Amino acid sequence: MSHSVELIDVEQAFGDVKAVHHFSAHIAGGEFFSILGPSGCGKTTLLRLIAGFTEPTKGRVLIGDKDMAGIPADRRPTAMIFQSLALFPLMPVWENIAFGLEARGVPKAQRRKRAEELLELIALPGYGDRMVHELSGGQRQRVAIARALAVQPQVLLLDEPLSALDLKLRQHMRAELRALQKRTGVTFIYITHDQSEALAMSDRVAVMSAGVLQQIATPQELYANPATPFTARFVGETNAIVGTVRGIEGGLATLTTAEGRFTGRAGPGLTDGARATIFIRPEAMALSRIALPNSLNAITTSLEYEGASAMLCARSEHGQELLAAVPNRQLAEAPGQGEQIWLSFAPEEALILAEEGQPA
Amino acid sequence: MSNIRPITPLDRLARALPKVLFAAYLALFIAYLFMPLIIMSAATFNASKFPTVTPWLGTTLGWFRELWNDAAMWKALWLSLGIGLAVVAFALPVGTAAALFLTSLNARARGIFYAVMVSPLLTPGVAIGIATLILWRQAGVAGGTFLIVMAQATFITAYVMLMVVARLQRFDRTQEEAALGLGASKWMIFRRVLLPFLKPALIAAGFIAFLQSFENYNTTLFVRGTDTPLTVYIATKVRTGLTPAVNALALILIALTLVTALVLELNRRRKER
């Protein structure tokens, strides 16, 4: 089993700017762990801190239960894959892959042999003598991974490595990365701003916003039970209606909003009278021609066909934008544009979360 | 449409005139650039004792023989080659170090150091020679080959620095981090990642540095002491007894430059493909 990574109350400041606040996480050995957040949220800083390119201003980084303070990047059991890949353009592929071995003084014949093995692993046998610029985007990607794996790292750090690829290739590489991780058993820490990427590959995901950790959870948990309004909005599509809590009972809360009264599951730490938002996923919305409990009246504005389902967009009379997923088999009965409809949802499928900065 | 009149030959001329004028200008320009070199080269083959093409006193190759037998010329040539190599050996590492130093500074400090480093290029060559001469005299070193190298290297290093800076601007620093992350030492990163990247610029800069040194006259004149590199030898010849043997030397140097320029150009074109 490869090494675990433990971050204890890590903080990173650049001058007056705090890029990371009090970040704590335990990443198990052999886990595929993603850090998800919009650009500028501090996730790359966090990764560089684990790699040892920067030292944290406060807090500790442990890799394999060993404190990394004062240990520079070249002596940590990590390897990093950069957003730009940072392959060496003037070396052939095999020398790129074997670079870490060269740094460790491995004799040339052995380096070459190991490079060939890794080329097999990434399904590029016989590519050793090509130059980097002769490879396609996806092939370069794989070479960068092989180069990192060659030094047999305990932890592989990946900084949005798929962002330069086109959609089709990106989806293919996701599966490949996941398979590779399973095969090698190396701990992966993966940084991305693309939530579908994080959900598809990871064992667990940490969501970050403005340097602050929002939640660490499995993808399913993250989607079903977001801990903060930020997570609820950032992960997946959702309907969000702001209001005030009026009564909590047996795990359910009632919220009064400009659109009416709604009942949903009470999120953690929700208190009566607090300002809160109710989140309803589009697929939880049901369409009807009559008013039901927990329903909103709206006029459809568009219907966008997305293949497996269609996304119905509507606007309430107060201007609230609403989304509802319409499964294919119901498409025939879907309302036309400008039609008056009701959108309803079951209380168990809605989640009410306290807004930040409000008394909780 | 009645106001359209037929195009007369005069109109054609008026329309073509700018083009004709420009073609004439172009031809004159090229003639201006090359005629002196051609005349100088041609004078090599004239039997006249003074190098000229008018009057033509008969064709001879004798001036090449005279040049070949001129021991002072050979001495000057070897000296110039030696100085050129010494300047390259100094300017390449120092110019590279300066470029790396410059890129590691913040914007404000960079501006100041940049101005200081570029200043030798904006200083008249004679002033560089004089300043060097005066400084070293305090240390008891008189003009000579060593001072020629020092004085020339002062501004030639700036050329190298500029060329390396230009190349460095296209360097992706994450390559260094990637190498570091793979366990490479600082020395290995420099040798295996940065240096190979700089190599083309270093070759070009070395070439330019050598040429700058080889053809320098102004700076050299003040620090040469009693040593006579090739440019000084030629200039002295002009004033003390010019024969077409000097033209023969000029012709050979021109031919060498032409061949080098051609090879470089072909090389560049081949690379572009």
Next chain:
Amino acid sequence: MNEMIKRFGPGLGGFFLILVAVWIIGMVLAPNLMMLNFSLKPMLFPNDIGGPKDVYTVDNYTALFGDRVHRAIFLKTIWGSALVMVATLAITYPLAFWMAKVASMRGARAMLTILIIPFWINEVLRTLAWFIILSFNGPLNAFLLSTGLIDQPVRWQGDFGVLAGMVYAYILFMLFPIYNSISTLETAQLEAAKNLGASTWRIHWRIVIPHAKAGIATGCVFTFMLAAGSYVAPALLGSPGSRWFTEIIYNWFFEGGNWNRGAAYALVLLVLCMAVVMVTLKIFRVNLADVAK
């Protein structure tokens, strides 16, 4: 400094820093400061150094402006260099524009290759070529006599020869920067201007020249500086009556034997060139980094 050590380690980083220090301090700053110090001292015999006569004075500078002949030569050097600068600008601008915007890619490339050739050739040799052409019994006089334009050979050497030789020697220092800056101008801009009815003059005055100002400034700075500091052309193509400022400096060092005064003269030349650089950059609102490309 720390950044260098951090990036290259103490050994290599320290070595680089030492090299840079040797160059900047030992070869750029110290010699110039020493020259300044030297120029502010009177010429002394070795055993007077450190004695009562070893005092700071500006005599060496006032001497330059007090001496009528030297002052005249200094002023002539300035306007002569300015003339060289203007002449090269006028000669090269149309060609630079043609190469950058009118000629085909191949035409411009071929022209560039052709033009670079004389550029590679030693300044002394280029001047020698003019020495031969302009000599009293040389080809230029022979040609003009044969066409009947003159009936007596003309003595070209002197002021005319010096300026002609300098224009020839430095012309490409003007051409290349201008060419480089014009080639970054979008051709569409010219077409738009033409389309809006602008005359050729107006297009150049309002669009091409403003765009190429960095290149023009660079070319001007370099030709002026090279001309003012030139020694070869005046020495080979001049006559006893057409002395250049650098020749006076040379004489102080190697014939007059007054190094202190020579140092003062050299500093005046240096300050002149720096001043021209600064003023030109100010006028054209260009910064130093654009010049040094």
